[in-house]
């Protein structure tokens with residue numbers, strides 16, 4: 001009888017020890033779980049690098065692509081004009097040059113056989129009624145625009161600058177612009193004996209950026 005009781009006590013003790021070990025291990029696991037929660041990553045980042053390019057741009061346009069002096073008279077100096085606009089992101093500005101077709105060799109208003117010549121080289125002239133002549137001038141109210149001296153006499157007495165089949169500097173600026181506006185003026189005069197005909201010239205303005 002005493003042996004049975006002792007065995008039961010041993011069994012109960014073994015079960016008790018077993019339960020105690022079980023509780024201890026559960027507590028241990030819980031602690032491990034708590035440690036894992038403290039280390040858990042709840043945010044993360046990913047970086048994206050973005051690239052974009054701004055290209056060099058320059059644009060020149062004229063408000064009138066055809067000008068007409070009408071019928072010239074030996075009693076007056078005739079004039080006509082068009083505005084031109086330069087846009088560029090060139091940080092150091094731009095230069096505008098001018099050249100014309102003339103008779104293919106010399107600048108001027110031409111027919112297939114006659115020429116009302118413009119001044120050549122880098123020197124201008126002053127037109128007078130009754131004497132053949134032709135040439136270009138520039139005017140602007142834009143303080144950013146520099147007009148090369150030989151073309152900067154619009155307020156003078158019928159002054160004109162040269163037009164040639166090779167380029168002359170016309171205007172310039174030292175900064176980028178969303179739109180610098182100036183005006184190309186042309187003047188022409190004839191004599192009493194100027195050759196009859198329909199005269200024509202083509203003038204090209206070229207803007208070159210200083211990037």
Ligand SMILES: [Ca+2]
Pocket residue numbers: 142143144145177179180181
């Ligand atoms: Ca301007």
